[in-house]
Amino acid sequence: MTRWAILFALAGLTAAGPATAADDGATIYKRCAACHLANGAGVPGAFPPLKSDVRALAGSAAGRRYLALVVIRGVSGPITVEGKAYRGMMPAQAGLNDAQIAAVLNHVVRGGSAKAFTAREIAGYRAGSAALNSAAVGRLQPSVAGK
Numbered sequence: 001m002t003r004w005a006i007l008f009a010l011a012g013l014t015a016a017g018p019a020t021a022a023d024d025g026a027t028i029y030k031r032c033a034a035c036h037l038a039n040g041a042g043v044p045g046a047f048p049p050l051k052s053d054v055r056a057l058a059g060s061a062a063g064r065r066y067l068a069l070v071v072i073r074g075v076s077g078p079i080t081v082e083g084k085a086y087r088g089m090m091p092a093q094a095g096l097n098d099a100q101i102a103a104v105l106n107h108v109v110r111g112g113s114a115k116a117f118t119a120r121e122i123a124g125y126r127a128g129s130a131a132l133n134s135a136a137v138g139r140l141q142p143s144v145a146g147k
């Protein structure tokens with residue numbers, strides 16, 4: 001890949017143009033994998049798994065809003081994921097547009113029964129969220145039944 005190709009690939013992450021490879025959920029997930037690992041298993045005590053709890057959260061309105069805001073605003077604990085406490089900090093994933101956030105969340109919850117996230121839905125959660133910091137997002141985490 002030439003330097004220009006790399007620059008265009010990076011620009012594609014922020015451009016709101018027609019769907020490209022950069023809008024593919026699996027491609028976008030690569031930035032999440034740095035912490036949550038490629039298979040979403042996470043690192044106990046540091047980076048939570050993006051597995052059963054996230055799939056359960058995608059099944060409720062409050063959970064869906066929380067998942068979107070985690071990506072848009074970042075999150076800091078205390079939060080509980082699959083029964084374990086996390087008190088770290090996830091930075092806001094800046095530069096992702098609403099369609100890209102919908103795509104990456106659909107990639108993360110794939111295989112679950114929740115309906116797909118759409119760009120329009122994410123835009124609704126983004127509206128009015130600018131005042132929320134990562135700790136405020138953490139307090140929005142709904143508890144998952146059976147935890």
Ligand code: HEC
Nearest residue numbers: 031032035046053070075076077081086087088089090093
């Ligand atoms: C720099 C590391 C890092 C990156 C990159 C990152 N995360 Fe996180 N993520 C975290 C940490 C740390 C937490 C837990 C925060 C805490 O300890 O309070 C977290 C929490 C979460 C949660 C909350 C899970 C739950 O059950 O409440 C979700 C969802 C999530 N991340 C999704 C993503 C997605 C999707 C991406 C990519 C777009 C991403 N993360 C990128 C570090 C990261």
